[in-house]
Amino acid sequence: xxxxxKLNAYYGQFHVxxxxxxxxxxxxxxxxxxxxxxxxxxLLKAICGLAEKTTGKICFNDNNIIETSSEKRVNLxxxxxxxxxxxxxxxxxxxxLKLGAYAKRARPHEKQNLEMVFDLFPRLAARIKxxxxxxxxGEARMLAIARGLMSxxxxxxxxxxxxxLQPSLRTEVFNTIKTINEQGITxxxxxxxxxQISELASKVYVLEEGQxxxxxxxxxxxxxxxxxxxFLGM
Amino acid sequence: MFxxxxxxxxxxxxxxxxxxxxxxxVYALMALGMTLVYxxxxxxxxxxxxxxxxxxxxxxxxxxxxxxxxxxYVTIFIVVLPMLFGVGYAMEKFLISPLRKRADWENRIxxxxxGLALFLTNLYMVVFGVKLKSLPAILDGILEVGEFVFSYQxxxxxxxxxxxxxxxxxxxxxxxxxxxxxxxxxNPAGAKIVGINIGRIFAATFAISTVMVGFGGxxxxxxxxxxxxxxxxxxxxxWVVTAFGGMGSxxxxxxxxFIIGIMEAxxxxxxxxxxxxxxxxxxxxxxxxxxxxxxxxxxx
Numbered sequence: 242x243x244x245x246x247k248l249n250a251y252y253g254q255f256h257v258x259x260x261x262x263x264x265x266x267x268x269x270x271x272x273x274x275x276x277x278x279x280x281x282x283x284l285l286k287a288i289c290g291l292a293e294k295t296t297g298k299i300c301f302n303d304n305n306i307i308e309t310s311s312e313k314r315v316n317l318x319x320x321x322x323x324x325x326x327x328x329x330x331x332x333x334x335x336x337x338l339k340l341g342a343y344a345k346r347a348r349p350h351e352k353q354n355l356e357m358v359f360d361l362f363p364r365l366a367a368r369i370k371x372x373x374x375x376x377x378x379g380e381a382r383m384l385a386i387a388r389g390l391m392s393x394x395x396x397x398x399x400x401x402x403x404x405x406l407q408p409s410l411r412t413e414v415f416n417t418i419k420t421i422n423e424q425g426i427t428x429x430x431x432x433x434x435x436x437q438i439s440e441l442a443s444k445v446y447v448l449e450e451g452q453x454x455x456x457x458x459x460x461x462x463x464x465x466x467x468x469x470x471x472f473l474g475m
Numbered sequence: 476m477f478x479x480x481x482x483x484x485x486x487x488x489x490x491x492x493x494x495x496x497x498x499x500x501v502y503a504l505m506a507l508g509m510t511l512v513y514x515x516x517x518x519x520x521x522x523x524x525x526x527x528x529x530x531x532x533x534x535x536x537x538x539x540x541x542x543x544x545x546x547x548y549v550t551i552f553i554v555v556l557p558m559l560f561g562v563g564y565a566m567e568k569f570l571i572s573p574l575r576k577r578a579d580w581e582n583r584i585x586x587x588x589x590g591l592a593l594f595l596t597n598l599y600m601v602v603f604g605v606k607l608k609s610l611p612a613i614l615d616g617i618l619e620v621g622e623f624v625f626s627y628q629x630x631x632x633x634x635x636x637x638x639x640x641x642x643x644x645x646x647x648x649x650x651x652x653x654x655x656x657x658x659x660x661x662n663p664a665g666a667k668i669v670g671i672n673i674g675r676i677f678a679a680t681f682a683i684s685t686v687m688v689g690f691g692g693x694x695x696x697x698x699x700x701x702x703x704x705x706x707x708x709x710x711x712x713x714w715v716v717t718a719f720g721g722m723g724s725x726x727x728x729x730x731x732x733f734i735i736g737i738m739e740a741x742x743x744x745x746x747x748x749x750x751x752x753x754x755x756x757x758x759x760x761x762x763x764x765x766x767x768x769x770x771x772x773x774x775x
Contacts, residue, residue, distance in 0.1 A: 291667060315670030327665035329658050340658050343651065344670035392670065 242267045242396060242427050243288065243319075248297035250280070250287045257283045259451040260297075265396070265444075270418070270428045272438050272459075274468070275448035281431040282324060284448065285398040288429070289321035290314045301396070315344045318395035324404055324431075326385040330374035334365055337373050337384055341391030350393045357424075358387040361417060379410040386417065396427045403432065415441060439463045482622075489623055491744045492737060497629040498698075499736020500636040501691045505709075506716035506728040507640060508687030514723055515660045515680040518571070518581060521588040523688055524710030525595035526559065528703065530689025531696035532599060533558055535608050548613045551693065556686050563685025566591070567678040575677075592706055599703035607700035610693070632694045639690055640729070643683075656680055688713070708752070715759045721772025731770055 243265040250258035257280045265271045275281045286292040288299055290311035299307045301317060309317070329337050338358060342351040359366035362383045368376075373384060382402060389397055402418065403411040415437050422428050432438065438445060438459055445462040447455035455468060462468050477485075505527065512520050533555040537543050543550060570591070574583040613635075614627040647653040658666040659676045666673055692701075712735075720731030735758065739751040762769060 289668075291664075310672070311667050312670040312672045315668075320670075321668050323664070323668060327662055327668055329661045329665055331661055332657065336654065340654055340666075340669050340671075343655060343658075388669065 242269075242302060243429070244298075244300040245284075245288065246298040246300070248284070248287060248295060248299065250283050250292045251294045252283065253293070257451055258287065258295075261448070261451070261453055263446050263453065263456070265427060265429050267395075267427055268422070268425065269443040270422050270430060270441050271444045271446065272430045272432055272442040273446045273448055274432055274438070274462075276471075277433060279449050280451045281448050282400050285321060285400050285429065285431055289319055289398055291321060312344070315392055315394075316346050318346065318393070320389045320392040320394035320397055322385050322389040322397060322399040322402070324400035326381050328373040328381060328384060328388070331372060333370050333372055334376075334384060335369040337388050338365075338369075338391050341388035342393070344392050347391060347393040351391070354391050354393060358390050361390070361420060362387050379406055379414075382406065382410075382414065383417075386414075386421075390421065390426075394426060396429070397421070398429045398431075400431045401433065402430070412437075486622060486624070487744075490625075491740045493625055493629050493633075494698075495737030495740030496733065497632040497636075497736075498695065498740060499733035500633045500640075501695045502712065502716050502736050503729045503732030504636045504639050504643075505688050505691045505713040506720065506732050507643060507725065508684035508691075509713045509717050510723060510725060510728055511656075511687075512681055512684040513717075515656055516567075516571075516677050518575075518584040519588070520681070520684070521585065521710060522591040522595060522706070523588075523684070523713060524708065525592050525599075525706035526563070526685045526688045527692035527695075527709045528599060528701055528706055529562065529595065529685075530555060530559060530692030531608070531610065531701035532603055533689070534610055534693045534696070535603070535701060538610065539608070548693075552690075555693065556690060559686045559689035560682045563682035564678050566685075567681035568674075571681070572674055572677060592710070596704050596706055603701075603703060605703060607702050608696075609700050610697045612697050613694075628697060632697070636691065636694060639687065643687065644725075652676075652679065712755065715755055717769075719758060719762050719769055721769030723773070724769065724771040727769055727771030 245261060245263045248258055248261045249256065261284060263271070273281050273284065283292055287295045290309060295307060297307065298305050301319060306314060306317065329340060332340070338355060339351065342348060342354060347354065364380060365383060365387055368380070373381065376384065386399065386402065389399070399418065402414050406414065418428060418430065419441060442459040445455070445457060445459055446453055447468065455462070455465065509520070509523055512518070534551045537551055537554060570587060571584055574580050574587060577583060612628040613631045616627045618625045618627060618630065647657060655666065655671045655676055656679070658669070658671060659673055663673055666676070716732045716735055717728055719735065720727030720729070735755065738754060738758070742754040743751045
């Protein structure tokens with residue numbers, strides 16, 4: 242579904258990604274691990290058209306979209322869920338969700354996607370009138386994921402969804418991601434440190450200093466001594 | 476109960492009040508447009524007042540220049556408002572938005588709009604001459620309620636600008652584009668994520684604000700004159716309303732606009748018209764000293 246070939250990304254003077262190549266097949270959950278500040282978020286943003294400057298190839302269903310604008314990519318079915326959520330702070334939960342369905346491809350499905358999202362996050366359904374800026378960290382995270390789902394995406398790039406959450410909420414978020422995936426949405430997930438990846442991931446990449454240093458199955462990742470120590474906390 | 480003089484004074488005061496309200500409603504419309512552009516694009520438009528005159532001149536061109544035969548102001552609105560939208564959209568898209576990609580874009584846009592203001596002022600002088608132009612009243616006649624007398628013109632101006640404000644508010648809250656405008660104002664990064672074309676929203680916002688101030692120009696130029704070099708003063712007035720109301724506060728801007736409109740009318744009535752602008756600056760200074768965040772601003 243997504244094939245990234247020799248992707249380079251720059252942020253101002255910084256060369257953030259260096260010849261990164263990854264691939265995500267339809268229906269998979271692919272996890273990118275790596276230390277903070279080594280380019281994980283930039284990789285997701287680059288795929289979604291939100292990175293400042295990129296060169297290389299990003300193929301979505303065999304079409305190179307590296308020059309395609311972010312709004313057109315959303316319309317193709319590629320949606321980014323930001324680590325810092327990027328909600329609309331003075332709008333209600335419902336308004337945030339409705340804006341999630343702004344893209345043309347999402348408009349006809351707005352109603353059924355709202356129902357789907359409320360099924361997935363009953364807590365949001367109870368708070369449709371609440372203003373986003375008054376939500377707790379966990380709720381805001383859920384709203385961000387829910388808003389992403391409203392775009393009717395085929396491919397979701399989710400950036401550190403567990404960051405700053407207490408363990409019970411983390412498990413909840415990962416279970417939700419699993420459910421979303423089971424509904425047929427392909428997921429590329431960035432994480433720093435998750436023991437849970439083995440049951441979630443079809444494939445694991447490790448990104449260090451802007452380069453892919455490991456690629457393999459979840460099982461291989463959990464058996465790798467270096468990874469175990471650094472990222473898996475085992 | 477009252478002496479005859481007191482009653483006469485009361486009638487006269489009601490007259491001044493109505494004039495203040497009708498001016499105030501136009502100021503509210505203008506201040507709203509200014510707040511909108513600043514809130515969404517984070518850039519200040521120094522040519523704002525010259526778009527007020529553009530509305531006036533476009534209307535004058537139609538009604539006097541071309542000798543409009545039918546429809547009167549309805550035709551003017553149908554023709555001129557889309558023209559203003561087009562001009563505003565094109566200016567944002569071709570002049571302002573290329574600057575946004577550069578470093579230090581705020582200052583560049585400021586300089587550009589300052590230049591644009593000078594250009595438009597001089598363009599008006601060349602095309603229309605330095606002599607003041609005037610527009611006919613949208614509706615002649617007076618409405619008598621008991622002993623009180625209101626001019627239809629003031630009532631129409633008040634209703635039309637209030638209608639414009641309500642339509643604007645409704646659009647912002649109930650249409651997809653309006654939601655997108657608010658989204659960009661609140662969080663441009665988030666807006667990009669949900670697939671909003673930010674560049675198009677910037678241009679649309681600029682265009683809508685051009686329509687709002689130009690519409691104000693068509694309305695108010697019936698009472699004042701169209702003066703090619705008055706753009707700066709009008710921009711300042713819109714800015715004082717915005718600052719007095721509280722930068723970014725729509726409700727504050729509305730309240731401030733009516734206070735300023737009424738204040739100006741009464742100062743003009745008591746001391747003479749030319750004192751209005753002095754009162755305006757005293758109010759601005761007072762605001763900046765006593766309550767820099769404005770009436771309803773959120774402060775630092």
